[in-house]
Amino acid sequence: MFLEIKDIVxxxxxxxxxxTLNFQLEAHQTLSIxxxxxxxxxxxxxxxxxxxxxxxxxIILNGERINDKKPSERNIVYxxxxxxLFPHLNIFENIAFGLRLxxxxxxxxTERVSQMIKSLELEGQAKKMPNQLSGGQRQRVxxxxxxxxxxxxxxxxxxxxxxxxxxxQRMQVLFKKLTKEYQITSxxxxxxxxxxxxxxxxxxxxxxxxxxxxxxxxxFINDPxxxxxxxxxxxxxxxxxxx
Amino acid sequence: xxxxWKPFFLSFLVLLVLFPFTYMVLLSLMSGWQFPDFxxxxxxxxxxxxxxxxxxxxxxxxxxxxxxxxxxxxxxxISGFFISRVVYYHPKSKVLNVLAYFPYILAPVVFAACxxxxxxxxxxxxxxxxxxxxQFLIAFPYALIFFSSFWNQKMKSxxxxxxxxxxxxxxxYTKVLLPMAxxxxxxxxxxxxxxxxxxxxxxxxxxxxKVQTLTIKVFLFIKEANYxxxxxxxxxxxxxxxxxxxxxxxxxxxxxx
Amino acid sequence: MKNRIPHIGLVxxxxxxxxxxxxxxxxxxxxxxxVVGVVNTGFTFKFWLAVLQSGEFFKSLIYSAxxxxxxxxASVGGALWITIQFRQNLxxxxxxxxxxLPLAIPGVVTGFFIFQLxxxxxxxxRISYAFxxxxxxxxxxxxxxxxxxxxxxxxxxxxxxxxxxxxxxNVFKNERLDELSxxxxxLGANPRQVVQRIQLPILLKKARILIVLYFIFLLGxxxxxxxxxxxxPQMLSVLIIREIKQYDLDKISEGYVAAxxxxxxVSATVLFLFLPKRKNAxx
Numbered sequence: 001m002f003l004e005i006k007d008i009v010x011x012x013x014x015x016x017x018x019x020t021l022n023f024q025l026e027a028h029q030t031l032s033i034x035x036x037x038x039x040x041x042x043x044x045x046x047x048x049x050x051x052x053x054x055x056x057x058x059i060i061l062n063g064e065r066i067n068d069k070k071p072s073e074r075n076i077v078y079x080x081x082x083x084x085l086f087p088h089l090n091i092f093e094n095i096a097f098g099l100r101l102x103x104x105x106x107x108x109x110t111e112r113v114s115q116m117i118k119s120l121e122l123e124g125q126a127k128k129m130p131n132q133l134s135g136g137q138r139q140r141v142x143x144x145x146x147x148x149x150x151x152x153x154x155x156x157x158x159x160x161x162x163x164x165x166x167x168x169q170r171m172q173v174l175f176k177k178l179t180k181e182y183q184i185t186s187x188x189x190x191x192x193x194x195x196x197x198x199x200x201x202x203x204x205x206x207x208x209x210x211x212x213x214x215x216x217x218x219x220f221i222n223d224p225x226x227x228x229x230x231x232x233x234x235x236x237x238x239x240x241x242x243x
Numbered sequence: 244x245x246x247x248w249k250p251f252f253l254s255f256l257v258l259l260v261l262f263p264f265t266y267m268v269l270l271s272l273m274s275g276w277q278f279p280d281f282x283x284x285x286x287x288x289x290x291x292x293x294x295x296x297x298x299x300x301x302x303x304x305x306x307x308x309x310x311x312x313x314x315x316x317x318x319x320x321i322s323g324f325f326i327s328r329v330v331y332y333h334p335k336s337k338v339l340n341v342l343a344y345f346p347y348i349l350a351p352v353v354f355a356a357c358x359x360x361x362x363x364x365x366x367x368x369x370x371x372x373x374x375x376x377x378q379f380l381i382a383f384p385y386a387l388i389f390f391s392s393f394w395n396q397k398m399k400s401x402x403x404x405x406x407x408x409x410x411x412x413x414x415x416y417t418k419v420l421l422p423m424a425x426x427x428x429x430x431x432x433x434x435x436x437x438x439x440x441x442x443x444x445x446x447x448x449x450x451x452x453k454v455q456t457l458t459i460k461v462f463l464f465i466k467e468a469n470y471x472x473x474x475x476x477x478x479x480x481x482x483x484x485x486x487x488x489x490x491x492x493x494x495x496x497x498x499x500x
Numbered sequence: 501m502k503n504r505i506p507h508i509g510l511v512x513x514x515x516x517x518x519x520x521x522x523x524x525x526x527x528x529x530x531x532x533x534x535v536v537g538v539v540n541t542g543f544t545f546k547f548w549l550a551v552l553q554s555g556e557f558f559k560s561l562i563y564s565a566x567x568x569x570x571x572x573x574a575s576v577g578g579a580l581w582i583t584i585q586f587r588q589n590l591x592x593x594x595x596x597x598x599x600x601l602p603l604a605i606p607g608v609v610t611g612f613f614i615f616q617l618x619x620x621x622x623x624x625x626r627i628s629y630a631f632x633x634x635x636x637x638x639x640x641x642x643x644x645x646x647x648x649x650x651x652x653x654x655x656x657x658x659x660x661x662x663x664x665x666x667x668x669x670n671v672f673k674n675e676r677l678d679e680l681s682x683x684x685x686x687l688g689a690n691p692r693q694v695v696q697r698i699q700l701p702i703l704l705k706k707a708r709i710l711i712v713l714y715f716i717f718l719l720g721x722x723x724x725x726x727x728x729x730x731x732x733p734q735m736l737s738v739l740i741i742r743e744i745k746q747y748d749l750d751k752i753s754e755g756y757v758a759a760x761x762x763x764x765x766v767s768a769t770v771l772f773l774f775l776p777k778r779k780n781a782x783x
Contacts, residue, residue, distance in 0.1 A: 347713055
């Protein structure tokens with residue numbers, strides 16, 4: 001297994017935010033995690049990224065226990081719901097940021113960033129500053145900036161939460177394309193049922209600090225807790241009424 | 244009808260603001276202005292010429308003031324920036340914030356009087372180093388509180404993001420935090436420079452008249468009833484900030500409220 | 501490892517931000533009780549009794565507080581009025597620079613300037629003479645070093661009012677008061693109500709802490725009353741420094757009593773003002 005999470009526990013002020021977390025993920029796959037706000041998903045992601053240290057348990061990435069590694073050495077990128085583009089850097093430099101940290105050569109950076117800008121469908125925007133872009137464009141830059149560093153694992157915390165429905169849909173498609181192209185392994189947290197089903201190779205459901213990962217989409221759909229059945233009943237009800 | 248008074252009043256306000264500057268310049272050009280004469284017996288650059296000669300020691304005072312204020316502003320801005328990060332990300336930041344306000348309660352001059360014992364013991368009495376240290380102590384709380392608004396949740400997110408993208412602690416500062424704080428650093432530098440540049444009471448006590456900054460000079464001239472030289476030192480005191488303000492004004496208030 | 505740097509930062513905060521003030525206070529406290537000091541022989545209440553009995557300190561405190569209050573009220577009131585009346589004009593390039601100019605004038609210069617204008621041989625005295633209103637310098641009224649602290653108040657107002665104009669202009673922009681005012685109007689508020697119910701409360705609320713800080717700043721201000729003040733009562737800082745710097749060594753301890761009293765009274769007032777509202781944050 002590429003990523004193994006074993007018995008992770010984290011509490012703040014005597015309150016368990018994450019309770020004995022256990023799951024596994026294979027390389028180049030996306031696990032989408034459905035959960036309402038306050039269910040502990042952000043804490044879970046931050047723990048894996050190393051921004052929060054767990055009370056107990058272990059995080060194993062590619063066979064290596066990484067609990068004691070600093071966030072900067074884990075090669076795990078954590079993306080916030082906000083795009084957090086650096087306001088003092090233009091689009092090109094925002095995307096190049098991680099490569100500059102690694103002190104790659106200029107030619108190398110130019111080539112890779114230009115390629116990424118093309119993949120992100122942002123041609124011609126390289127010299128613009130973040131405040132000149134739309135919400136969707138900014139979110140794409142934020143993705144590109146993360147993916148270009150070739151992270152072992154990408155953690156996404158409601159990345160499309162602040163986008164309108166149309167943009168959101170286009171971003172979902174683009175994200176699918178990019179993860180395939182760059183062979184990304186990722187955890188995708190969302191509170192949107194449809195998005196969870198769409199984005200994940202596997203699906204999990206998080207509730208009050210506990211995560212349940214389903215064998216397949218079928219199990220997920222059949223579990224009454226996830227709300228899928230409720231949703232189906234709603235649409236069916238509409239159908240019956242309008243017939 | 245009702246609006247007609249406004250332009251007049253505004254012009255009046257402008258004149259009011261410009262008045263002290265004009266008056267100080269004119270007074271610095273005079274000598275022998277006896278009451279009740281309306282015009283002085285001499286008007287010209289005689290006083291200003293003395294800046295260059297050693298008489299009055301104004302050039303010296305100007306240089307000392309610049310050195311002291313630059314040192315205070317640099318040290319305060321840098322230390323304030325880094326230390327406020329620790330203070331405002333601390334779990335007990337609310338308590339620490341209240342503590343940070345406390346130094347404002349004591350008037351600087353009284354503070355200096357109460358501290359002079361320790362300054363004597365440390366050999367910081369009556370020398371430039373002592374004045375810099377003392378002014379630093381009163382400018383520091385200002386810088387600390389000034390940067391409190393910078394260290395918010397979003398900035399923490401930026402720093403975390405940089406870390407997960409592979410940035411070291413140093414890189415997080417040099418590539419993200421410092422560039423993003425640039426305008427605030429400038430304002431803080433400017434404000435703490437002014438705190439030091441304008442300071443009189445504390446300087447007079449810790450410097451015991453041996454460290455003659457420009458404000459000290461103004462007072463000495465007033466005591467000697469040498470108002471022309473007094474006005475001249477006032478000019479040296481107010482025009483550098485005017486120049487700085489001209490370049491800096493859009494930064495001065497940013498993020499203060 | 502991870503916690504070491506925050507630790508150093510916290511230690512520095514205490515070392516620079518708290519310790520010196522604590523030391524100053526403790527030293528003043530010990531001196532006031534005769535525990536330390538050149539001629540002092542040991543713990544005694546005599547300096548405290550002397551200060552409390554003479555009443556000079558409290559006279560000075562009330563005098564300072566009154567001056568600070570009058571100056572602040574005039575400055576904040578004037579600044580509010582100017583901001584609300586001339587907001588649009590003050591945003592123009594030339595005027596906005598003019599508005600910042602007063603910040604370039606320190607208290608020493610303000611004191612000196614006001615003295616030059618208002619003293620018996622000053623600018624206005626000369627004008628009055630030229631117009632034949634007075635015949636000698638002594639005919640000119642006492643406007644500086646006077647009982648009513650006219651000079652001090654005028655100096656304070658010229659220092660504080662411009663600052664608050666700039667502050668209020670900024671609050672206007674940052675809090676989007678123009679938009680809020682339009683909103684209020686669309687809800688049926690007349691111009692007067694917009695000022696009274698929207699603009700004034702928001703401006704004052706945002707400036708609350710700075711108003712208190714400036715009040716304290718004026719209360720303890722030194723150079724302006726040193727130039728423009730009278731012999732008695734004096735403003736607090738002038739009184740305290742005069743006593744501490746005296747050749748009469750007994751008076752030094754009394755100066756420290758005053759310093760301690762002053763610190764305690766101001767701290768208590770500040771805590772009283774800010775602590776009850778702590779629920780809704782400090783700023």
